[in-house]
Amino acid sequence: MTSGPPAPNDLARRLRLIVITDRALAGSRNVADIVGAALRAGAPAVQLREKSLPPRETLRLARRLRADTEAAGSLFFVNDNVDLALAVGADGVHLGPGDLPVAAARRITPPDFLIGYSADDVAVARAAVADGANYIGCGTVFPTRTKPDAGTTIGLDGLAAVVRGAGAPVVGIGGITAQRARHAFGTGAVGCAVVSAVMAHPDPARAAEEVLRAASEAPA
Amino acid sequence: MTSGPPAPNDLARRLRLIVITDRALAGSRNVADIVGAALRAGAPAVQLREKSLPPRETLRLARRLRADTEAAGSLFFVNDNVDLALAVGADGVHLGPGDLPVAAARRITPPDFLIGYSADDVAVARAAVADGANYIGCGTVFPTRTKPDAGTTIGLDGLAAVVRGAGAPVVGIGGITAQRARHAFGTGAVGCAVVSAVMAHPDPARAAEEVLRAASEAPA
Numbered sequence: 035m036t037s038g039p040p041a042p043n044d045l046a047r048r049l050r051l052i053v054i055t056d057r058a059l060a061g062s063r064n065v066a067d068i069v070g071a072a073l074r075a076g077a078p079a080v081q082l083r084e085k086s087l088p089p090r091e092t093l094r095l096a097r098r099l100r101a102d103t104e105a106a107g108s109l110f111f112v113n114d115n116v117d118l119a120l121a122v123g124a125d126g127v128h129l130g131p132g133d134l135p136v137a138a139a140r141r142i143t144p145p146d147f148l149i150g151y152s153a154d155d156v157a158v159a160r161a162a163v164a165d166g167a168n169y170i171g172c173g174t175v176f177p178t179r180t181k182p183d184a185g186t187t188i189g190l191d192g193l194a195a196v197v198r199g200a201g202a203p204v205v206g207i208g209g210i211t212a213q214r215a216r217h218a219f220g221t222g223a224v225g226c227a228v229v230s231a232v233m234a235h236p237d238p239a240r241a242a243e244e245v246l247r248a249a250s251e252a253p254a
Numbered sequence: 255m256t257s258g259p260p261a262p263n264d265l266a267r268r269l270r271l272i273v274i275t276d277r278a279l280a281g282s283r284n285v286a287d288i289v290g291a292a293l294r295a296g297a298p299a300v301q302l303r304e305k306s307l308p309p310r311e312t313l314r315l316a317r318r319l320r321a322d323t324e325a326a327g328s329l330f331f332v333n334d335n336v337d338l339a340l341a342v343g344a345d346g347v348h349l350g351p352g353d354l355p356v357a358a359a360r361r362i363t364p365p366d367f368l369i370g371y372s373a374d375d376v377a378v379a380r381a382a383v384a385d386g387a388n389y390i391g392c393g394t395v396f397p398t399r400t401k402p403d404a405g406t407t408i409g410l411d412g413l414a415a416v417v418r419g420a421g422a423p424v425v426g427i428g429g430i431t432a433q434r435a436r437h438a439f440g441t442g443a444v445g446c447a448v449v450s451a452v453m454a455h456p457d458p459a460r461a462a463e464e465v466l467r468a469a470s471e472a473p474a
Contacts, residue, residue: 134313
């Protein structure tokens with residue numbers, strides 16, 4: 035972990051692309067290799083999300099991704115598990131309604147530990163921020179097959195509403211491709227979190243570059 | 255949490271009965287009320303294990319049990335989740351092969367935090383102790399309907415083998431009733447962990463007393 039929490043503007047910049055892992059989408063390729071390619075292309079953040087991997091393998095992958103993101107100067111988040119995030123020295127955790135509540139996670143983590151929270155609704159987002167969340171992952175923006183249980187698709191209007199009301203940086207998630215990323219950034223979202231756009235892409239580096247280009251072309 | 259880790263003999267004494275929660279067995283009764291009755295009967299340890307409760311309710315119950323065990327001077331463990339255990343100030347966590355590995359849990363917890371590990375085999379138990387586990391939960395000793403996925407029943411001989419070889423205090427678990435507790439203590443196990451014997455008993459205080467009596471009558 036780098037020293038101290040990032041300033042809000044710096045955090046927003048570092049969230050402009052969050053590459054989320056999913057070994058089911060990696061096919062015969064290695065998850066860490068795909069992430070490595072995205073990091074070399076400039077991905078500023080990675081989130082480990084492997085719900086069906088045995089704990090020891092998850093820990094091993096988490097350590098590898100922590101080392102690789104650290105070497106690249108990128109942020110590393112762990113999905114759901116605060117304990118795993120702490121155990122590998124991740125920069126933060128991404129929580130949702132099925133996890134330890136944000137306020138409880140805040141109390142057991144260092145002051146510079148980042149907490150993201152999933153919300154598709156302004157009230158939920160504001161409550162999470164009041165409880166100590168540093169950013170909001172907002173979606174499902176577009177239909178996606180990655181997370182068929184992800185609930186209602188909220189579209190760009192739904193994302194824009196949360197961006198306006200959350201009181202913290204908002205990252206769009208759900209069905210975001212390089213093309214659609216442009217529209218997501220157009221709502222004022224600071225970033226896009228992608229799963230299949232990078233993990234299932236034959237050229238993950240190029241996929242990451244395209245999302246980053248969309249970010250750089252977004253109105254300030 | 256009381257100050258400092260308990261000395262080994264004191265820990266063994268405090269593990270002689272671990273009451274494990276299961277609201278499915280509590281019927282229309284309140285889990286905290288049943289635990290309260292067991293605590294008043296002298297139960298020296300309680301473990302929260304509610305896998306299907308929503309996180310916020312789990313957190314609420316965990317806080318209540320932490321407060322009640324603290325008032326009674328009893329130990330409080332949380333099953334599986336190191337983060338929840340830390341969040342509520344539990345004395346420890348009970349881990350198994352599906353959880354964060356013991357060594358990783360040890361690194362993110364205070365020095366006086368207790369870690370229990372489930373093992374039905376000497377080699378696994380010794381490895382967990384080498385990684386920092388303070389005690390072993392060993393079973394399934396007797397057939398049980400509480401945990402139909404618990405694997406092979408190891409019997410009193412299996413328990414005795416782990417007691418001899420673990421290198422740490424061993425608590426028997428699985429199908430232990432007040433009658434059977436006597437036999438479990440006879441193997442040299444320092445304690446018994448019970449689910450249905452207390453949670454499903456019409457008089458949980460009496461059930462706890464009976465196991466404690468078996469402990470007090472065991473050969474030293």
